Every structure is written in C-alpha cells, then in structure tokens.
Amino acid sequence: MTKIYVLDTNVLLQDPYAIFSFQDNEVVIPAVVLEEVDSKKRYMDEIGRNARQVSRIIDGLRETGKLHEKIHLENGGTLRIELNHRSFHQLQEVFVEKTNDNRILAVAKNLSLEEQTKEVGRPVILVSKDALVRVKADAIGLTSEDFLSDRVVEMDGLYTGFEEIYVDAETLNRFYVNGELALSEIPGYKLYSNQFVILKDSLGSSSSAIGMVDKKKTKMKKLVFDHEGKQIWGIRARNVQQIMALELLLRDDIPLVTLTGRAGTGKTLLTLATGLFQTEDLGEYKKLFVARPIVPVGKDLGFLPGEKQEKLRPWMQPIFDNLEFLFNTKKPGELDAILAGMGSIEVEALTYIRGRSIPEQFIIIDEAQNLTKHEVKTILTRVGERSKIVLMGDPDQIDHPYLDAYNNGLTYVVEKFKGQQIAGHVKLIKGERSALAQLAADLLK
Incomplete structure (x- = not known):
C-alpha cells in the first residue's frame, strides 16, 4: 500500500531534492511550506541557496502538469501542492495559535482523517526535522518521522579510521621483524586503504603494534615516521x-x-x-x-x-x-x-x-x-x-x-x-x- 508523506519546510531547506526520496508514494507539500520557503530565498547562506533550489525544482515540475492536482515523478511517486485541508477545526482546542507549524500539522491531520473515511485509506505521515513538531503530531494521533535520507551513515556506524585486532604472539612478532604483514594473515576484517590497525596479543600480554593498511589493501605496514618522543614545534603525541x-x-x-x-x-x-x-x-x-x-554558539552577537x-x-x-x-x-x-x-x-x-x-x-x-x-x-x-x-x-x-x-x-x-x-x-x-x-x-x- 502506498503512503502519503506531508513534508515540513525544514526538510526541503535541508535537502532540496527530498521530494524524490519517497519512492512510489505520494508527496504532499502544504501551501504554507511554499510561503516559508519563499521567505528564505533571499538569505545569502546555505538555507537561502536551498530555498532557491527548491523553487527551481518545483517550477521545473510545473511544466509537466498542474501542481495542485498531481504530478508524476521519475521515481514512480507523485507530488502535490496541497491548497485545501487547511481547516483548523481539529486542532483549535489543542493548539490555539495558528502558527506555520500548526498549519502544517492541520493539513496532515485533515488528510489523515479523510483517508480514514475511505474503504482503503492510505497512511498519512508527517516528515519533519523538528523534534517538537513530531511531538505535537504524536499528541494529536498523527504518525510522524524524521527525514533520514540525508544521513550518510547509520547510528553508531561512524568510521573511526582504526581497527583493533587480536593476534597470536607469533604473528605480532613477525610484524615487528618484517615491518609488514599480509592482510591475508588477519582474515575476517574489512579494512580500508590508509586505515590504521592496532595489533594486540590475544593472550592478554601488553605487547602491541601500530600499522597502516597500504593503498592497495594487500598489506599493513609500519608507520613511515618514528613518533616515539619526537616533538614538532614543542608538541608530541x-x-x-x-x-x-x-x-x-x-x-x-x-x-x-x-x-x-x-x-x-x-x-x-x-x-x-x-x-x-x-x-x-x-x-x-x-x-x-x-x-x-x-x-x-548561543545568541548571535550581531554586527x-x-x-x-x-x-x-x-x-x-x-x-x-x-x-x-x-x-x-x-x-x-x-x-x-x-x-x-x-x-x-x-x-x-x-x-x-x-x-x-x-x-x-x-x-x-x-x-x-x-x-x-x-x-x-x-x-x-x-x-x-x-x-x-x-x-x-x-x-x-x-x-x-x-x-x-x-x-x-x-x-x-x-x-x-x-x-x-x-x-x-x-x-x-x-x-x-x-x-x-x-x-x-x-x-x-
């Protein structure tokens, strides 16, 4: 079953190409989001650049059909600018002020209620980078998600640049003597070019060694420079x-x-x-x-x-x-x-x-x-x-x-x-x- 994704302004300002990240589902952009994007396009920073890029992308899509009806995207999904479903009736007792965030929530909530009346209604999901908007959505019974497609790595998966590997004393001694070790001798690890390897004794002794994977990823070699006690401009490791x-x-x-x-x-x-x-x-x-x-950091000092x-x-x-x-x-x-x-x-x-x-x-x-x-x-x-x-x-x-x-x-x-x-x-x-x-x-x- 396809889904309806309602996008918050911050999603587009973070990634102007976000509308193409939802596969064959329907993407809905509330009219108030366009107003917020328009208010940012004169900024001379990254947010302003992204706002201008969003404007160009949507303007280019306008040539393929009417934005307020439905436009088919190349990834199989559709895009629609939502001009209706702006009624604040469902939220007025919970959120009194008609802020832009609350207006986006109202559009998503009204779309969700409309889908629930259908025989085969589609799930409506609000996508926002703003944690409080997601909290508000949960409070009114609306499904919400963070926009994660812009992440280059998953949680706890950040590359550290080094790997600790436990080997037997013979392998460790061979590295000391030869100054290098074939990666085939330490199987089971995915190592990268220029990645550091810390060899440790598997029996628990204090013996260890530092090496670096060569550019062809066939060997790990001793470091080029001797850093033991060496000072550079009074600084040592x-x-x-x-x-x-x-x-x-x-x-x-x-x-x-x-x-x-x-x-x-x-x-x-x-x-x-x-x-x-x-x-x-x-x-x-x-x-x-x-x-x-x-x-x-904190409040800007101004000019x-x-x-x-x-x-x-x-x-x-x-x-x-x-x-x-x-x-x-x-x-x-x-x-x-x-x-x-x-x-x-x-x-x-x-x-x-x-x-x-x-x-x-x-x-x-x-x-x-x-x-x-x-x-x-x-x-x-x-x-x-x-x-x-x-x-x-x-x-x-x-x-x-x-x-x-x-x-x-x-x-x-x-x-x-x-x-x-x-x-x-x-x-x-x-x-x-x-x-x-x-x-x-x-x-x-």
Missing part, C-alpha cells in the same frame, strides 16, 4: 590516536585528512603544529591557510565594529589561542606582530573562500561539522595542486540548525572518502587538555 593523527598530517602522499574527536583531544593543536613545521621549517608549502565557519580582521577576531579566537601557545607569546599584540612579520600564515573565515583557488598551501578547516554537504564540496573543489587540506571537528557538537552528527559535511567527507588512496581519517578519543576538561566531556553528555 600523548596517545595512540594522536600518533595516528601525526602520521596522516605529516604524510605528503595523503592530501586529504579528516580528524574527529571531542573538545580537548588535540585536533587543532596537532594540526597547527604540523602545518607550521611543514610550511615554515621544511618549506613544503608556501602558506598555512586556516579557516572556520562562522556559526555562533561587530571595525575592519574585517577586527570583526573576524572573536570568531577565529580559538585558532589564535592555539597559535599563542605554539609561539609561546606572553604580551598582548605579540602574536599579531609575529604573524604580520611571517606573512605565510593566513587566518580567514570560510565566507570568503568561494571562487578562490588554493595551490601549494597547507589548509586547515576547523569546526567542519558545522558545514553542509554543499559547503564542504565547495571547499574541497578549491584545493589546488600540491596542497594538503585537513578537515576537523566534533560531529556531536553541531551548532547548525539543520545538521546532526550523521548528515553534516565532515561526516559526509569521512564516509565518502573512506578507503580512498589520497585520504586518511582518525577519531581522537582521549582528551589531553586537562583532567577537568576530560571529566566534563565524560559526565556532561
């Missing part, structure tokens, strides 16, 4: 995941690196240190380019006074905090003087990256979990020849209203580039900021 991160950051044959992990795991500090090392000390890149999306750099400073302060630590600055303004004198470090907001080409640079994108799929594609297509780009962030700390841990741009890149020969990923687990920060991350979930 404090745990096994940080060793993995340093390996990826220092490898010039892996131009795309993604790092995930909670606050305090060392993502930004390690990346800045290796970026400075390769740019300033080794001269492998002409410039260190650091950027992050401008997404406020800020001053020139562009003065406006950007509050948003980019976490980057400057790490640079102050690496340069060991003590006095106010000392870091600015150092950066001005060097000229090879550029700290910028992602707002200004469109249209640029960035060759021969070490590119760092912080807080990448607040990027949409489209935004992260725009960034990666800016990367020029002989550049290396690092995307990092915490997928569990999303400040964007329409993103979550499973559909944001960072997760999207991690999953799509999983196993690609030019890409590597690792999830940092252990916090190294302070005992307090680690305890807070563990307790305050």
